[in-house]
Amino acid sequence: MKKYSIVATAILTALASTHSYAAQISGKVVDTNNQPISGAKVHLHGKNHSVITDKFGKFILNTDSDSQLHISKNHYIDKRTDIKVDQGNIIVKLEPSSIESVVIYASGLHKNSLEMTSPVTVLSGDELQKGAKATLGETLKGQPGINASYFGPVSSSPIIRGLDGPRVKVTQNGLDSSDASRIGPDHATTNESLAAEQIEVLRGPATLLYGSGAIGGVVNVVDNRIPTDKIETTTGAASYSFDTVSNTNTYAALFETGSDGFNFHFDGVVRNGKDYETPGYSEHEEHEEHEEHEEHEEHAEVLNSVPNTFIDSQQINFGTSYVTDHLTLGLSFGRIESDYGIPAHSHAHHDHDDHDDHDDHDDHDDHDDHDDHDDHDDHDEESVFARVKQDRWQALLNYSLHNDYIENISVKAGFTDYEHSEIEGGMIGTTFKNKTTELRTNIEHRLGEWHGIVGYHFASSDYEAQGEEAFTPATDTTSHAIYLLEEKQLGNLTLELGARLEDYLLESVITEKHHNEHEEDHDHLEEEHHELSTLAYELSQTNVSFSIGGVYDYSEGQNIAINLSHSERSPLTAELLSNGVHIATSTYELGLGYHLEDGEVHFEPENIEQEIATNFDVSFRKFSGKFGYTVNFFYNDVENFYYQENTGLIYSAEHGIEEADHEHEGALPVYQFQSQDAYLYGLELDAHYNVNANNTVKFFADSITAKLKDDGYLPRIPNNKFGVNYEYTRGNLVTDLTITHYASQDNITAYETTTDSYTLIDLSMQYDLALAGVDMLTYLNIDNITDELGFVHSSVIKEQAPLPGRNIRFGVKAFF
Numbered sequence: 001m002k003k004y005s006i007v008a009t010a011i012l013t014a015l016a017s018t019h020s021y022a023a024q025i026s027g028k029v030v031d032t033n034n035q036p037i038s039g040a041k042v043h044l045h046g047k048n049h050s051v052i053t054d055k056f057g058k059f060i061l062n063t064d065s066d067s068q069l070h071i072s073k074n075h076y077i078d079k080r081t082d083i084k085v086d087q088g089n090i091i092v093k094l095e096p097s098s099i100e101s102v103v104i105y106a107s108g109l110h111k112n113s114l115e116m117t118s119p120v121t122v123l124s125g126d127e128l129q130k131g132a133k134a135t136l137g138e139t140l141k142g143q144p145g146i147n148a149s150y151f152g153p154v155s156s157s158p159i160i161r162g163l164d165g166p167r168v169k170v171t172q173n174g175l176d177s178s179d180a181s182r183i184g185p186d187h188a189t190t191n192e193s194l195a196a197e198q199i200e201v202l203r204g205p206a207t208l209l210y211g212s213g214a215i216g217g218v219v220n221v222v223d224n225r226i227p228t229d230k231i232e233t234t235t236g237a238a239s240y241s242f243d244t245v246s247n248t249n250t251y252a253a254l255f256e257t258g259s260d261g262f263n264f265h266f267d268g269v270v271r272n273g274k275d276y277e278t279p280g281y282s283e284h285e286e287h288e289e290h291e292e293h294e295e296h297e298e299h300a301e302v303l304n305s306v307p308n309t310f311i312d313s314q315q316i317n318f319g320t321s322y323v324t325d326h327l328t329l330g331l332s333f334g335r336i337e338s339d340y341g342i343p344a345h346s347h348a349h350h351d352h353d354d355h356d357d358h359d360d361h362d363d364h365d366d367h368d369d370h371d372d373h374d375d376h377d378d379h380d381e382e383s384v385f386a387r388v389k390q391d392r393w394q395a396l397l398n399y400s401l402h403n404d405y406i407e408n409i410s411v412k413a414g415f416t417d418y419e420h421s422e423i424e425g426g427m428i429g430t431t432f433k434n435k436t437t438e439l440r441t442n443i444e445h446r447l448g449e450w451h452g453i454v455g456y457h458f459a460s461s462d463y464e465a466q467g468e469e470a471f472t473p474a475t476d477t478t479s480h481a482i483y484l485l486e487e488k489q490l491g492n493l494t495l496e497l498g499a500r501l502e503d504y505l506l507e508s509v510i511t512e513k514h515h516n517e518h519e520e521d522h523d524h525l526e527e528e529h530h531e532l533s534t535l536a537y538e539l540s541q542t543n544v545s546f547s548i549g550g551v552y553d554y555s556e557g558q559n560i561a562i563n564l565s566h567s568e569r570s571p572l573t574a575e576l577l578s579n580g581v582h583i584a585t586s587t588y589e590l591g592l593g594y595h596l597e598d599g600e601v602h603f604e605p606e607n608i609e610q611e612i613a614t615n616f617d618v619s620f621r622k623f624s625g626k627f628g629y630t631v632n633f634f635y636n637d638v639e640n641f642y643y644q645e646n647t648g649l650i651y652s653a654e655h656g657i658e659e660a661d662h663e664h665e666g667a668l669p670v671y672q673f674q675s676q677d678a679y680l681y682g683l684e685l686d687a688h689y690n691v692n693a694n695n696t697v698k699f700f701a702d703s704i705t706a707k708l709k710d711d712g713y714l715p716r717i718p719n720n721k722f723g724v725n726y727e728y729t730r731g732n733l734v735t736d737l738t739i740t741h742y743a744s745q746d747n748i749t750a751y752e753t754t755t756d757s758y759t760l761i762d763l764s765m766q767y768d769l770a771l772a773g774v775d776m777l778t779y780l781n782i783d784n785i786t787d788e789l790g791f792v793h794s795s796v797i798k799e800q801a802p803l804p805g806r807n808i809r810f811g812v813k814a815f816f
Helices: 004-016 127-131 135-139 288-295 346-357 359-369 573-577
Strands: 023-030 040-045 051-052 060-062 069-071 079-085 089-092 120-124 147-148 159-160 169-173 198-203 217-222 235-242 248-259 262-273 275-281 304-305 311-323 328-342 384-400 404-422 429-446 452-468 474-492 495-513 532-555 558-569 579-582 587-590 594-597 599-602 611-622 626-652 657-661 668-690 695-708 721-728 731-743 758-771 774-783 807-815
Touching: 040 060, 051 060, 060 731, 069 089, 069 495, 079 089, 120 127, 120 135, 127 198, 127 774, 127 807, 135 147, 135 159, 135 198, 135 217, 159 169, 159 198, 474 573, 495 573, 495 599, 587 626, 594 668
Parallel strands: 023 089, 169 217, 587 668
Antiparallel strands: 023 060, 040 051, 040 069, 069 079, 120 198, 147 159, 198 217, 235 248, 235 807, 248 262, 262 311, 275 304, 311 328, 328 384, 384 404, 404 429, 429 452, 452 474, 474 495, 495 532, 532 558, 558 611, 579 587, 594 599, 611 626, 626 657, 626 668, 668 695, 695 721, 721 731, 731 758, 758 774, 774 807
């Protein structure tokens, strides 16, 4: 009884402390020359909201106990300052940083980018606004260690250190985006870069907080759709941009207002564009031999645009919240409706193969009609495009107890209803649906010298696919997890420990076809000569992940971060249960649960083992003075790595699966998921040199090697890249020139082709001005100035969808 009395007393004391008198703390944030710093964020530790310093660097906030202030500002080193409840006025001095320091919301412990044990990249502010593209992959691909899957510019997902698909978790405000982008490369992410305040990329396993799907990393899109700070005035923004390479018009708007703790948020984005232009190319140009190319040159059609890459997208989001010193309660709703073309689809591709039956004039006319579409339903009778609809609800409850033990309790919940239909010849061919529910509860606490969070995470997904391309069965996936993340300060060393225990359950009903052995005549091989059987299937596994890491400040403005992690992941539906034609990739896919024997497919899901990754990261950082850098080295050893392997067989509807020496028109190669030990290692470099107040030079590079333990290379590993950026600032004008060289990729599998090197040169100019009392930001970007032809090795349609040619983007944004 005594033990329970102590616990009850502690809880009552914690709750009672929330009603204690709120003292007012005022202060000023200045630089090393004692000049005020405006726009600095002052966060009271243990609470979920913050205040911003005014033009004099001043701030005022309330507290009811001794605590700690976390002050952050771009281009300054974050500072943490202990305060007393009766302290009164304080002055905080920030040191300049040669590397941008940004608070990482996905860290879970209010860490900034220079305090993280694992490497992180952040895009925010003007850099994000002028560099935002239609997809996350295209927005982020220039960062060290990050590339894109590239199924055309309207469907491009991030690749982190060579890992993509189900190994990279894409989240919005810490909750899963819950679209179908992890199922196939032709499925676009539903996150909008223009609506984001910042985009965070956590490299390496982030499974402790985000689950087994984050074995390769996390991309977290942070927005203010549920305002967590009190909004006292009405603010807003409107922007417009135009891209010449695809005649794309993009409109965006933002509006926020609030009073007495009640807040309201609205944002919306509309984007309309046509097929994008590219330097002249012919399909399969990359792997043609030179002699063969000359022999067929007169028959090869040279394309100057990539067919079926249009986009027509609309997105709106509403959010509201109520914020007090202790409580944040909010709700948001978002709606996405998007149509976009799917390039290199087999239906359109077969028609293209028949171009020899038409004269050049007919081809030219068809191409012109294709480019001049006004309505994607009439885009082309045989074209295929995706129609995406998503409704997303998200709720937040944060209660700050702010006592010596429990600092705050946070609950996030989300529900997403996603539908992706593929329209073929004006008719719905296949529909993918995914309904997800997610709940995350965190308790932030301080026990002695340890500070951390303990949490519970629930996720449920109801997925189904109906139609021709339904190569995966309907599946219910549920996971329950508890996790713990703790840190402790030991002098100049910050130690971090974490663990997660996850219960994973996948349930499905498998349908198998059995050929009637008494029917031998292929001419009568019809549906009635197959026997169908169903089997209820269940995969239940327990995934354990843990990590240990630390950041050691070995010198003023310099530190080293080391992190060792163990992560386990269960297979997703596509990896385990695929069995059918995947039209987007022009393959017949089989999952881990199937066995091939004499052309017959048998469902034998025995001994399905988790994918287990042991990852080691070392980062060296220098962030003071004129010269700063971040260098990351990583080694990832993966047991039972899931990957697709070419079986050497082919599939056709008439003959089924058979040896590749049988040639049938329209036959597709058969790929099957396998599991084998693999390892990936490499480095990432990001260095800055401030020549003077107006000139900055940046260098960046990444390199990755990914192999199976039997010395075979993994497929579609991105090209290594390196580049230089020069930035010139004068008054309100910012100009930067970026040169990025992508090395050739010849570390390939038996069924891949070498990808040649290419160099992209990009120029950007940005100017701030005031017009009629309205603050405005204008920018002009010229991408791929030299109109270079480049192919993306990580793309499954590399030869059919090269990178866009020269593009001029003009944009303007007005603030009120």
